[in-house]
Each structure stands twice: as C-alpha cells, then as structure tokens.
Amino acid sequence: MELDVSILSRIQFAFTVSFHIIFPSITIGLATLIAIWEGLWLKTGNPQYLQLAKFWIKPFAITFGMGVVSGIVLSYEFGTNFSKFSEMAGAVIGPLMAYEVLTAFFLEAGFLGVMLFGWQRVSAKMHFFATVTVAVGTWISAFWIIAANSWMQTPQGHQFVDGKFEVVSWIEVIFNPSMPYRFFHMLLAAFITATFVVMATHAWYLRKGQHIDFGRKGLSMTLWIALVLTPLQAWVGDLHGLNVKEHQPVKLAAMEGIWAEKEANVPLLLFALPDMKAEKNHYEVAVPGLASLILTHSWDGELQGLKSVPAADRPNVPMVFFSFRIMVGIGLLMIGVALLGAYLRWRGTLYQSNWFLWPVSLMAPTGIIAVLAGWYVVEIGRQPWIIYGLVRTSEVVSPLPAERVLFSLTLFVLTYSLLFAVYLYFMRKLIKKGPAPIDHLQQQRIGVKASGYALSFTKTLATDAETSNSPATETKGAY
Amino acid sequence: MELELGLGLFYLLLLGFAILMYVLLDGFDLGMGILYPWFNSDAEHDHLMRSVAHVWDGNETWLVFGGVILFGAFPAAYAAIASTFYLPIILMLIGLIFRGVAFEYRFKSDTSKKYWNSAFAIGSSLAAFCQGLMLGTLVQGVPTDFIDQSSFSWLSPFSLFCGLAVMAGYALLACCYLVMKSRGELQHKAARYGQRLVLIVMLSMLLVSLWTVWIEPEIRARWFGGWHALWLIPLPLLSMLAARLLFRDLGRVNRSHKAETAVQQRHEERPFWLASGLFLLAFVGLLVSVFPYLLPRQLTYLEAAAPDSSLMFMLPGIFIFLPLICAYTLWGYKIFAGKIEDYQEGY
Numbered sequence: 001m002e003l004d005v006s007i008l009s010r011i012q013f014a015f016t017v018s019f020h021i022i023f024p025s026i027t028i029g030l031a032t033l034i035a036i037w038e039g040l041w042l043k044t045g046n047p048q049y050l051q052l053a054k055f056w057i058k059p060f061a062i063t064f065g066m067g068v069v070s071g072i073v074l075s076y077e078f079g080t081n082f083s084k085f086s087e088m089a090g091a092v093i094g095p096l097m098a099y100e101v102l103t104a105f106f107l108e109a110g111f112l113g114v115m116l117f118g119w120q121r122v123s124a125k126m127h128f129f130a131t132v133t134v135a136v137g138t139w140i141s142a143f144w145i146i147a148a149n150s151w152m153q154t155p156q157g158h159q160f161v162d163g164k165f166e167v168v169s170w171i172e173v174i175f176n177p178s179m180p181y182r183f184f185h186m187l188l189a190a191f192i193t194a195t196f197v198v199m200a201t202h203a204w205y206l207r208k209g210q211h212i213d214f215g216r217k218g219l220s221m222t223l224w225i226a227l228v229l230t231p232l233q234a235w236v237g238d239l240h241g242l243n244v245k246e247h248q249p250v251k252l253a254a255m256e257g258i259w260a261e262k263e264a265n266v267p268l269l270l271f272a273l274p275d276m277k278a279e280k281n282h283y284e285v286a287v288p289g290l291a292s293l294i295l296t297h298s299w300d301g302e303l304q305g306l307k308s309v310p311a312a313d314r315p316n317v318p319m320v321f322f323s324f325r326i327m328v329g330i331g332l333l334m335i336g337v338a339l340l341g342a343y344l345r346w347r348g349t350l351y352q353s354n355w356f357l358w359p360v361s362l363m364a365p366t367g368i369i370a371v372l373a374g375w376y377v378v379e380i381g382r383q384p385w386i387i388y389g390l391v392r393t394s395e396v397v398s399p400l401p402a403e404r405v406l407f408s409l410t411l412f413v414l415t416y417s418l419l420f421a422v423y424l425y426f427m428r429k430l431i432k433k434g435p436a437p438i439d440h441l442q443q444q445r446i447g448v449k450a451s452g453y454a455l456s457f458t459k460t461l462a463t464d465a466e467t468s469n470s471p472a473t474e475t476k477g478a479y
Numbered sequence: 480m481e482l483e484l485g486l487g488l489f490y491l492l493l494l495g496f497a498i499l500m501y502v503l504l505d506g507f508d509l510g511m512g513i514l515y516p517w518f519n520s521d522a523e524h525d526h527l528m529r530s531v532a533h534v535w536d537g538n539e540t541w542l543v544f545g546g547v548i549l550f551g552a553f554p555a556a557y558a559a560i561a562s563t564f565y566l567p568i569i570l571m572l573i574g575l576i577f578r579g580v581a582f583e584y585r586f587k588s589d590t591s592k593k594y595w596n597s598a599f600a601i602g603s604s605l606a607a608f609c610q611g612l613m614l615g616t617l618v619q620g621v622p623t624d625f626i627d628q629s630s631f632s633w634l635s636p637f638s639l640f641c642g643l644a645v646m647a648g649y650a651l652l653a654c655c656y657l658v659m660k661s662r663g664e665l666q667h668k669a670a671r672y673g674q675r676l677v678l679i680v681m682l683s684m685l686l687v688s689l690w691t692v693w694i695e696p697e698i699r700a701r702w703f704g705g706w707h708a709l710w711l712i713p714l715p716l717l718s719m720l721a722a723r724l725l726f727r728d729l730g731r732v733n734r735s736h737k738a739e740t741a742v743q744q745r746h747e748e749r750p751f752w753l754a755s756g757l758f759l760l761a762f763v764g765l766l767v768s769v770f771p772y773l774l775p776r777q778l779t780y781l782e783a784a785a786p787d788s789s790l791m792f793m794l795p796g797i798f799i800f801l802p803l804i805c806a807y808t809l810w811g812y813k814i815f816a817g818k819i820e821d822y823q824e825g826y
Binding site: 061068072073075079080088090095096099103107109110118415429 | 532533534536537539540542543544546547548550551552554555557558559560561562564565566568569572573575576577579580582583584587588785786788789792793796797800801804807808810811814815
C-alpha cells in the first residue's frame, strides 16, 4: 500500500492532540476545585478542606505535568506537519497563540512552583493567591486556544492576500460566531470532567469503607456541583448546536444523520448506521420530528442535509454521528447521576446506597470520553476543511517523505501508550494511598510567613533525623 | 547592509531574547540531566532534581514562547524551519517529554526509580543534543530543496559536533547553578566538573568559530571584511575574560573545600552569571554571523515577517505581559532562593 503523507500527518496530529486534551480537561477543573477548597479552608478554618486540597494537589501535579509535555509537542507540530497551513494562516493563528503563552502559560508555570512546593515558604494567603492564579491561567489558556480553533471553524475578520491570510479586524477574528459557545461549552466540560473524577474517587472510598469523612465531604460537594453544571451544560450544548446549524450546516447534518438536500419534520435518530456510499441510514431508531423541534423549535422545521454538498465536501458521517451520540449519552447519564444523588441525599441514604456508589465510582473516565467524543464531532465534522469552507486539510500538509512521518507517528504511539499506562499506575497509587490524616496536616504548619522558616525547619528536622538515625523515613513519609 | 529600524527588527530582537532566555534557563535545567550520570547516589540525584523541580515548567515555557513568536511574527520561517528539522524536532520533543514527566514520577516511585533516572538523563541529553544539532545546521545553512528527501542535511560532522558542544555548555550552566544551590561534597564536585567544562566549552567555541569562518565565505567576510574585525574583537576577548574569571571562581570554591574553610558567597553566586555572560557573548557572535537570515542563505527576517496587522496586534501583549512575566518569574526564584535542603518540601 502506498503511504499517504497527508493521512499520516493527520493521524499523528489527531493522536497527539487527543492525548493532550485528556490532561487539560482534568486540570482546568481540578485547579478550580483546589482553589475553592483552599479558599474555604482559609475562610472557615475547617481542616477537611485543607485535606481535600492537599490530597488532590498530587493527582493535579502529575496530570499537569503530562499536559505540559504533551502540549509543547503541539506548538511545534503545526510547523513540522502542516507547514503550508502555518505559512498561510500563521499571521492569524500565531498571534493568538502568542497571547496564550504571554497571558496564560507563563502565569500557570510561574505560580505552579509556589502552588506545589511553596507551602512552607509563603503565607497561607499568598499560597491561595498562587493556586487561584494557576486556575485562572488555565481558563485564559482555554480562551485563546478556543478562539484560534473557532476561527478555523467559523472564519471571519480576515482577507486573503497573495495566498496568505491577513487580519482586518482582530475583534472579529477572536469573537467569531462560534467562539463564545465553544468556549463556555469546553470550560463547563472541563469542570464536569474533573468533578466526576473527584466524585468517582470519593464514592470509591465510601464503597470500600475507607477515609469515610473525607469520602463524604468530597462526594457531597461534587454532587452539588454536578447538579448545577450538568443541566447547564446541556443548555449551553443546545445553544452551541443551533450555532453549528447556522454556520456549519453540513457538520450538523452529519451529527444528525440527515441525507436529503432539505428535510422538514426531521426525526431524532437514537440509533442508525449511516452509509456514505448509499447516502442513507440503515436500521434507524427514531423519534419523529424531534430533531426539527430541538434545532428549529418547530415540529416541521427544515434542516439542510448532506446531499446539499458534493460527496467530496462531506465529513466521515459515521464517525461524527456516533461520536455525537456518545457525548450526548454520557451527558444525559451525568445529569441522571446528579439528580439521583440529590434524591438520595434528600432521602438521607446517599452514603449508604452502595448500589449508587458502585456505578458512580466507575465514572471517573466518563468526562474525558465525552470531551474526546465532542472534539471528534467538532474536528471530524469540519473535514475536509482545515479552515471551514476556505482551505482543505489535504492541501496544506508538509511535503515530507511518508516514511518519516510514519516513523514519528510510531514513536508517539509508543511513547504515549507507555506514559498513559504509567499515568494510570501513579493515579491509582495516589488514590489507594489516600489522604494525609488531618492531625498530620496541622503539624506541617502551613502559612509560616518568613521565607527563612523553611531553612530553620529543615535544620530541626535534620537534627531530629540524626538522633533517630532514620533520615529516609522523614522524607518518604512526608505528605 | 542597511539596518532597517522597524517592526521586523523588533521581533527579531524579541525572538533573540526568547531564545537566549530559553537557553540560559532551560540550559541549567537540561544540564542537570546531562550531569546526572556523573553523580551516583540517590541523595545526590534527589538534590539535582529538587534544585530545578519548581522551575522546569517555567523554563520550558520559553521554548514555547520562542516557537509561537516565530509562528506569529515570521510564519514563513516557522513553517520552513519546523519542517526542515522534522526529525531533530520530534526527537527533541520526545526527549523533553521523558525528562519532564520524570520530575513527577521519580519522587512518587519506589521500585521504578531507576527508570526515571534514565528517562531524566537520556531525555535531557537528547533534547540538548538535538538543539545543538539544529543550531549547527542553521549556521551552516541548508540547501534550497530542503524539505524534500534531502532534508537529512542536518546530519553533518559540524552539526554533530555542535550538538555535543551545546550539551557541554548546558552542563557547565548546571554546574554553576549547583554551586549556588548546594553545599558540602556535592558543591565540591560541581565546582570540579565545572572547571573541566569551562575548558571543554572554550575549546568547542574556538573550534566552531574557526570551522564556520573556514567553511562559510559569507561569515568570513562578515568577521574579517573591512574594519569589521576591529569592531568585533571585543566579543572573543570578553569571552576569554569571562571564562578566565569563571575558572578562577570555581577553583576558589574547589580550594575552600580542600582546605575545609567556608566558601565565600560571592564565589558561589558569580559563576552562574559569568557562565550566562559567556552564553550571551556566544549568542551575539552567532547573530553577527547569521544576520539577517532566519534560515541562513534562504530566508531573511524581513522576507518571513507577518503582515503589520499581526505584528501590531502582538505589541500591547508583549509590552504589558513580558515585564510582568519577568517580575513574577524573578519572584518565584526569590521565594526558593538559597540552598536546596535534604528535606522534601511541598505538596
């Protein structure tokens, strides 16, 4: 088989960006949760909040590290694999990414050191400030990268001069039609992803009968958060869908499996097997008229179908169709869990209902799967365009020998598979180890203002260690 | 050649600043991994990693910053350089991945510690080597049909040598940083290795300079044509002076340990600044050689520059945020100032 460099480069980008998005999806929400816990601890003095913050900061640290290293790859991959795209659209995308680095990456990195290692070196308030800054940094980062991606989905504010894009209005480029919806949709998705990772872990502790108070506190908080955020996400998602209908009708047609050029009274397909050759669906299970109702707010509203454009301008319909159903399915499941949790809480049996805790403890990866599925809808649904309606993806790859891209792709698959296994292993290890006991936390004397404190503290430790002759236990046992 | 004062030149200088910051900051950081095999005990390895664990992320951000400034301000150069150096960039990224995650996993591991030690050492060395390799190729220049099959042009004796030279340079920065951040036997060791590395680095710089002047007529003309040599002579002279002082300071740290007297603080701190100065001078020398090219003999910074609308748009961001970034980065270093203690702080 002849290797196609364009396909290989696209697979490599899809693979590396999919791997990357797993980690920010968790850290955006987790940083926010940790900031909330630290703030509550400062406000109420309740050590349970400190325990939550200090436990979750460890999974946060390894997740953040994975996000950083896999993110650096992406900032160079535009150039290595899509050199023609970089040259053509660099004047639009490049400055947006420069702003991301200036306003977010440096901010996160600068304060992360204090957040992770500064507990004994700055005051408790200063530490809280560092944590909040890291959290806000993750939001800002999401803002810029979503702006850049949205411009590629719904481009405006540019002109085309000598084969290159030039910006006429930056406001129009940044606040392009799909940007606000996609930004809030993604930010909420990240919050929900982290919420369910935390919720599942705490449900697991309760199910195992370990760290009961800790387990309850975390489960209770995350169920409240889910009760607010998951329905909100459904509403934002619906608005986003309407925006797609308006600006990327072919993507919407693929999501809903609509083939006819124009169709009124469109049914909502619960299941179907879209067939791109025959240009129709098999085995449809449908609710009549519901898609029209949702998308046009009228039973006989008209929607544009896939056949309105030539076959060459359509995305891979089954992939978009199924990814969309996976995302929506998980979203509905999450709403169900949040509602059921609220009901059990009202009944007063939440912490005893093992039949509820057991499935919830398995839901840690659901948010991540939904995020990935959602991004597949977005990215596959936009194909064959890299800049929607203007530039085709296959036209802008680097003219590299295919073997070279195959080599790098293999290298990435091996590296990332290994790292993902390692990541899961350490997450499991940290979760199994559980939180530090509350009295241990208070011994650590966080928030000592003098930065020279660390030094004197260390010296007392060193003398302690000498007398007990076991320096290793002190470092190993440190939480 | 006339210097045209404008946005293009500003961004060229900004790019230079980003690269220099990256090389200095991630230099000592990567250098820690290059030095790693020369330290043996777990305690020493702990110390090496802990001295940079709180800053490595920020240091690597300068690499991303350099990348996006190139992307945003000189898209054509970003596209050409990134695809020309496809393999070295990918290998560098893989190296950075392994050494980056080693920070988190090594401190949380029991049985797998030895693998994270190798991941850190090999990853750091590979990343540094690839950076040197690309630098060497850039100085040397690449053929016109560069992206295609011929793009193994980055593989030459000269570029391989540059790869090793950059590794030695980073290791020197790491030694100087360690002298500042440690005490006792470890500091003694760092000073000793540092002295040897000063000699190796100076020898490499001499070789690279002679080699480029010899193989590239344009660079020869730049340095020796007309009165140029007279203007440029301070560069090598100052380098030699910096190296001399650096060697002496490290020697003093060394001798204090032998005589078992206290090491003076200024002798602990000055080496890092002298080594940085050495890097700065070498970098200016490099700029003299390749200006005005971003991809030598192919693409100048003016040809590659983005339209003014993009260059203007980034200006406020740079003027507002870059000073802030420098301020809070400095603050971060201040908070963790002083020696690294053998007690695990933090989360």
